[in-house]
Amino acid sequence: MKKNMGPVNAMYPSLTTIVGVVVNGKPNFSAIAHVGIMNHGQPQYISVGINKLHHSNAGILEHREFSVCVPSEDMVAETDYVGLVSGKNTDKSNVFELFEGELKHAPLIKRCPVCMECRLDRVLDFEAHQVFIGEIVATHVDEDILREDGKIDLAEVRPMLFDMASASYWSLGSPLASCWSVGKGMKRRLKG
Amino acid sequence: MKKNMGPVNAMYPSLTTIVGVVVNGKPNFSAIAHVGIMNHGQPQYISVGINKLHHSNAGILEHREFSVCVPSEDMVAETDYVGLVSGKNTDKSNVFELFEGELKHAPLIKRCPVCMECRLDRVLDFEAHQVFIGEIVATHVDEDILREDGKIDLAEVRPMLFDMASASYWSLGSPLASCWSVGKGMKRRLKG
Numbered sequence: 001m002k003k004n005m006g007p008v009n010a011m012y013p014s015l016t017t018i019v020g021v022v023v024n025g026k027p028n029f030s031a032i033a034h035v036g037i038m039n040h041g042q043p044q045y046i047s048v049g050i051n052k053l054h055h056s057n058a059g060i061l062e063h064r065e066f067s068v069c070v071p072s073e074d075m076v077a078e079t080d081y082v083g084l085v086s087g088k089n090t091d092k093s094n095v096f097e098l099f100e101g102e103l104k105h106a107p108l109i110k111r112c113p114v115c116m117e118c119r120l121d122r123v124l125d126f127e128a129h130q131v132f133i134g135e136i137v138a139t140h141v142d143e144d145i146l147r148e149d150g151k152i153d154l155a156e157v158r159p160m161l162f163d164m165a166s167a168s169y170w171s172l173g174s175p176l177a178s179c180w181s182v183g184k185g186m187k188r189r190l191k192g
Numbered sequence: 193m194k195k196n197m198g199p200v201n202a203m204y205p206s207l208t209t210i211v212g213v214v215v216n217g218k219p220n221f222s223a224i225a226h227v228g229i230m231n232h233g234q235p236q237y238i239s240v241g242i243n244k245l246h247h248s249n250a251g252i253l254e255h256r257e258f259s260v261c262v263p264s265e266d267m268v269a270e271t272d273y274v275g276l277v278s279g280k281n282t283d284k285s286n287v288f289e290l291f292e293g294e295l296k297h298a299p300l301i302k303r304c305p306v307c308m309e310c311r312l313d314r315v316l317d318f319e320a321h322q323v324f325i326g327e328i329v330a331t332h333v334d335e336d337i338l339r340e341d342g343k344i345d346l347a348e349v350r351p352m353l354f355d356m357a358s359a360s361y362w363s364l365g366s367p368l369a370s371c372w373s374v375g376k377g378m379k380r381r382l383k384g
Contacts, residue, residue: 001334001335002291002302002307002332002333002334002335003332003333003334003335003338004293004294004330004331004332005330005331005332005333006330006331007234007235007236007327007328007329007330007331008236008308008328008331008333008344009229009232009236009238009308009328009331010262010306010308010331010333010344011207011209011227011228011229011238011260011262011308012207012344012346012351013207013346013351013353013364014206014207014229015203015204015205015206017203033229034228034229034230034232035203035228035229036203036226036227036228036229036230036239036241036323037201037203037206037225037226037227037228037241038226038228038239038241038316038318038321038323039241039318039319039320039321039323040201040226040241040243040320040321040356041319041320041321042199042319043199043319044199044200044201045318046201046203047228047230047239049228049229049230049231049232051232068203070202070203073368076368076369076374076375077369077374077375077377077378078375078378079375080369080371080372080373080374080375080376080378081375081378081379081382082375083371083372083375084372084375084376084379085379090382099194101196102196110194114202115194116201116202116203122316124230124314124316124325126230126231126237127231127233127234127235128231128232128233129230129231129232129233131228131230131231133316135199136199136200136201137199138196138197138198138199139196139197139198139199139200139201139202140194140195140196140197141194141195141197141200141202142193142194142195143193143194143195146195147357151357151358152200152202152204152357153357153358154204154205154355154357154358154362159204159205160368161205161353161364161365162371163346163367164232165339165343165344165345165346166343166345166346166367167370167371167372167373168367168368168369168370168371169367169368169369169370169371169374170346170364170365170366170367170368171365171366171367171368172205172353172362172364172365173353173362173363173364173365174362174363175355175358175360175361175362175363176265176268176352176360176361176362176363177268177269177272177360177361178359178360178361179272179275179354179359179360179361180272180275180276180359181272181359182268182269182272182361183268183269183270183271183272183273183274183275183276184272184276185269186269186270186272186273187273187276187277190273190282
């Protein structure tokens with residue numbers, strides 16, 4: 001039996017990321033899991049939804065640049081920390097060792113296996129959140145998490161998945177099946 | 193060492209959903225993992241990014257309603273199937289047993305443990321994709337996947353996570369740590 005819970009957001013789990021910006025001349029970082037994939041194909045656009053009360057928003061609006069880094073499981077404490085404290089009263093510029101990419105205002109975290117630099121494309125205004133849509137400019141990846149075909153090995157990234165209902169980070173499991181493939185038997189059966 | 197791979201979308205894994213619409217008077221379904229969370233708080237807004245060539249888009253634009261259902265691992269073949277074949281030449285209205293919610297043009301799938309009904313809020317236009325942002329109107333959940341506190345037990349949902357690099361569906365792992373909690377030790381240490 002189904003229960004109507006009312007308008008509950010059940011779009012979980014979502015990928016836990018660390019969004020990097022420059023505010024008042026300093027790098028600032030925030031844990032953000034309210035993310036999205038917009039256009040697929042070139043250009044690539046992704047979204048990060050940040051509460052309007054957060055410190056990071058002004059930095060993105062000023063410089064029109066930000067980074068989205070994907071932390072591994074072993075960074076769970078640091079990731080949670082940058083989600084717990086606000087840049088308004090805490091300097092988070094030294095929490096991570098950084099590296100330089102192509103943009104000037106998209107600070108990149110060395111320890112994250114995957115880091116994307118984004119140029120702001122547009123901002124969506126909602127009741128509590130601003131959603132920043134970024135065009136991906138460059139993606140920096142640890143060489144030792146690449147597979148032989150040169151693509152990212154998700155098992156090596158060991159991303160953390162966020163669930164609001166349990167207020168927990170979850171690990172990723174194992175590959176289940178191939179996309180655009182495991183349904184082919186059904187396609188043949190329904191056509192036959 | 194980091195490698196600059198160029199503008200690669202590395203925002204994976206993402207949640208695999210089945211988007212339901214009504215097109216030409218018939219329910220149609222498509223597997224969509226390019227999803228997002230927009231506003232958090234009331235109202236709740238989520239996004240689904242659908243290639244402009246797809247059959248579903250016209251239905252959402254006509255009725256301004258759609259559903260987003262979360263299939264379990266045991267629905268991997270059916271989920272992949274509705275992503276493999278187009279509603280333009282295949283009738284997918286009988287693939288799933290449906291149930292009625294509050295909206296007339298947001299077909300809901302009985303077998304999915306979680307189903308959200310959405311009213312279209314706005315449409316974003318990108319090069320290849322239209323992103324449909326929906327306000328969640330109602331969320332229907334299998335009673336036997338609810339925890340004692342009445343919230344959704346993600347372990348019972350057994351969602352499928354999509355990865356573009358491996359073109360695979362992945363399972364969810366286990367809870368790692370509590371959000372807004374596991375970083376508290378670091379907060380105390382850095383303040384002290």
